[in-house]
Amino acid sequence: MAKQVIFLFLMLTCLILISPTEVDCNVVSYGAKPDGATNAMPAFLRAWKAACGSAQAATIYVPIGWYVLKVVEFRGPCKSRVTVKIDGTLVASSDYSALGNSGYWILSIQVNMLTVIGGTLDAKDCVKTDFVDNIKLGNDIVLSRLTSINSKVMHIVINSCNDAMVCNVKAIAPNQSPNTDDIHEQSSNGFTITGSMHQSGDDCISIGPGTTKLYMSNIKCVQAMELGRDATEDGVRNVTLTNALFTGSDNGVRIKSCARPSTSFVGNVLFQNVLIKNVKSPIIIDQNYCPNNQGCPPQSSEVKISQVTYRNIQGTSSTQNAVTFDCSTNINLTCMNKAASSSCKNIRSTSSGLLVSQSCL
Numbered sequence: 001m002a003k004q005v006i007f008l009f010l011m012l013t014c015l016i017l018i019s020p021t022e023v024d025c026n027v028v029s030y031g032a033k034p035d036g037a038t039n040a041m042p043a044f045l046r047a048w049k050a051a052c053g054s055a056q057a058a059t060i061y062v063p064i065g066w067y068v069l070k071v072v073e074f075r076g077p078c079k080s081r082v083t084v085k086i087d088g089t090l091v092a093s094s095d096y097s098a099l100g101n102s103g104y105w106i107l108s109i110q111v112n113m114l115t116v117i118g119g120t121l122d123a124k125d126c127v128k129t130d131f132v133d134n135i136k137l138g139n140d141i142v143l144s145r146l147t148s149i150n151s152k153v154m155h156i157v158i159n160s161c162n163d164a165m166v167c168n169v170k171a172i173a174p175n176q177s178p179n180t181d182d183i184h185e186q187s188s189n190g191f192t193i194t195g196s197m198h199q200s201g202d203d204c205i206s207i208g209p210g211t212t213k214l215y216m217s218n219i220k221c222v223q224a225m226e227l228g229r230d231a232t233e234d235g236v237r238n239v240t241l242t243n244a245l246f247t248g249s250d251n252g253v254r255i256k257s258c259a260r261p262s263t264s265f266v267g268n269v270l271f272q273n274v275l276i277k278n279v280k281s282p283i284i285i286d287q288n289y290c291p292n293n294q295g296c297p298p299q300s301s302e303v304k305i306s307q308v309t310y311r312n313i314q315g316t317s318s319t320q321n322a323v324t325f326d327c328s329t330n331i332n333l334t335c336m337n338k339a340a341s342s343s344c345k346n347i348r349s350t351s352s353g354l355l356v357s358q359s360c361l
Contacts (some may be wrong), residue, residue: 024058025051027067036089041072052111053193057306062086062119068093069106069201076111080138086119090276096123104157115142123151139163147172148182154206160187168195171204182187182221194218209264210234219244233267235304244274246315252282253310256289257303265304276315283310 025047028034032043044067051058057080070093092105105123108114141164148155148171155171158164164323171182185191186208193205193216204221207214219241246252253271259263276282285308305327 020135024054025060027060027062032062034063034067036066036068036091038068039070039093040067041069044069044072044346045074048074048082051082052076057078057081059083060103062088062090065093070095072106074106074108074111076109078111078113081113081115082111083115083117085117086146089120089122091122092124095291097338107151111141111340114140116144116146117142118145118151120147121155122149123155141165143167143168143169154173154182154184156183158191159185160210161191162188163190164188164192166191166193166196168263169193170197184208185214185330191215196221203261207236209236209240211236212238214239216241217243221246232261233264233311236268236269236335237265237267238267240272241270241274242272245277246274246279246282248279248318249276250280251284252276252279253313254281254282254284254286255305255308256286257305259288259290259301262302265306266308267304267306269308270311271309271313272311274313274315276313276317278316280318281324282315282317282322283313284326286326288326 001281004312015123027040027043027047029045030043032038032040032047032049034040049062051060052074060082062085064089068091105122139162141158141161143156143166144250145168146170151171156166156169159167166183169183182204183193183196184203184206187210189212191214193209193214195218196204197220205216205219214236216239221244253274255266255269257266271283285305287305289301
């Protein structure tokens with residue numbers, strides 16, 4: 001019951017508009033100047049301290065304008081829910097030396113019960129826009145109607161978070177920009193992404209190890225799971241993508257794992273009601289993933305992949321090879337010390353390598 005109440009609250013938050021009259025902490029009142037030139041970081045941190053320390057739920061309001069921020073950390077834990085309502089644009093500082101080697105621009109850490117509504121994040125092609133990267137466990141996180149542009153690497157990273165929701169979020173990067181994943185999620189449980197639009201040079205939603213109960217719906221994007229970078233790594237289970245549109249991308253629904261030993265796995269994944277338009281590889285499982293084909297190991301991935309369902313996938317492929325299953329070279333399965341068999345339906349393919357079972361391909 002508690003889980004259902006939290007989920008209902010998150011869904012309602014995606015629909016609620018907060019007016020400036022409901023505001024507790026206006027960043028301008030704390031000294032922020034919306035001129036696109038003055039460093040607003042000290043004012044934002046003062047407003048955050050007041051809201052985070054409030055015994056009652058508090059709202060931080062960012063009015064229309066341009067607010068320059070250097071690398072900033074919003075730290076918790078907070079006493080109550082903090083809502084950040086943004087009508088303006090947060091702009092990364094042009095002083096590259098201020099960024100250092102932090103690896104992020106805006107970071108929330110050890111923050112539970114955080115809601116961010118509206119606004120634009122402009123990283124100016126110089127920083128990584130990790131707006132939500134809960135290094136310490138975070139719960140009840142909501143991002144709604146947020147736009148992230150010009151990120152150099154990943155736009156939004158959600159790490160180690162329970163009961164999170166991303167709804168009606170836009171992330172935009174040049175088509176050829178490398179590694180500009182729009183949303184990266186890992187080590188999280190009970191995560192929902194809905195109504196989001198992505199225009200990226202890389203994965204629109206990348207799913208990392210330790211993901212459980214991920215639900216994605218009404219998505220316009222490119223989607224992928226990547227596992228097996230480390231020898232010891234958590235798996236991914238219970239993932240659903242439904243009602244999605246892929247247009248002109250390199251890949252559609254993709255599962256990829258690095259070709260090396262790993263304890264990781266993928267299980268119980270459903271891709272359904274997906275429309276494909278002019279996509280190079282609409283359906284792909286790649287267990288020999290090796291970026292740039294440099295220093296590739298001689299073996300296949302040891303990531304276990306099972307219970308993956310494709311249902312009602314329609315549209316057009318820009319290449320003849322619309323479905324690619326590049327799995328590990330050796331499959332050695334028996335049943336009670338006897339040869340096992342295979343079951344295939346609606347499949348037209350071939351098999352190669354060592355396949356110890358009766359192949360249906």
